[in-house]
Amino acid sequence: MHDPLSEGGTARPITMHGTPVLHTRCAEVTAFDDELVTLVRDMYASMYAANGVGLAANQVGVGLRVFIVDCPDADEERVVAHVVNPELELPEVRTLDDDAEGCLSVPGPSSDVARPDHALVRGVDVYGEPVVIEGTGLLARCLQHETDHLNGMVYVDRISNKERKRVLAEAFPST
Numbered sequence: 001m002h003d004p005l006s007e008g009g010t011a012r013p014i015t016m017h018g019t020p021v022l023h024t025r026c027a028e029v030t031a032f033d034d035e036l037v038t039l040v041r042d043m044y045a046s047m048y049a050a051n052g053v054g055l056a057a058n059q060v061g062v063g064l065r066v067f068i069v070d071c072p073d074a075d076e077e078r079v080v081a082h083v084v085n086p087e088l089e090l091p092e093v094r095t096l097d098d099d100a101e102g103c104l105s106v107p108g109p110s111s112d113v114a115r116p117d118h119a120l121v122r123g124v125d126v127y128g129e130p131v132v133i134e135g136t137g138l139l140a141r142c143l144q145h146e147t148d149h150l151n152g153m154v155y156v157d158r159i160s161n162k163e164r165k166r167v168l169a170e171a172f173p174s175t
């Protein structure tokens, strides 16, 4: 899956853990305009500049329900896509995959997070057309991680207090 919007953007600074927009539920997108197209293009440029595999709009300081992925699934097939106003669906019978997870907004460390190994996201694209992204492997993890961001949650909110302290101290040594 390729996304034509994955080229031509300008990288914006990545918002760091602790910034209010990262800890607040993002708003539904209602304006499908040029500004939204530019946001998605810039999100790709920002993600690639930071060597990420996914990025949510609030990670560039915009509190809207938009995320992008450029991530392989369990079959090593690379999925490059954006989704607006996504709804996450997880299987009723869940197999948990406990694996290392990191975040561009908590740069450096990673920590194990158990998540369902299959996920599906339904939403629309920047033109309002339906989008479905089905994920296994790393992509399943990524879809859940990015949906969490839009709900104001960072992956460190899903790990123990002790582990969170370790991760945040490693990412932000001066604080």
Ligand SMILES: [Zn+2]
Binding pocket: 102, 103, 104, 105, 145, 149, 155
């Ligand atoms: Zn993240």
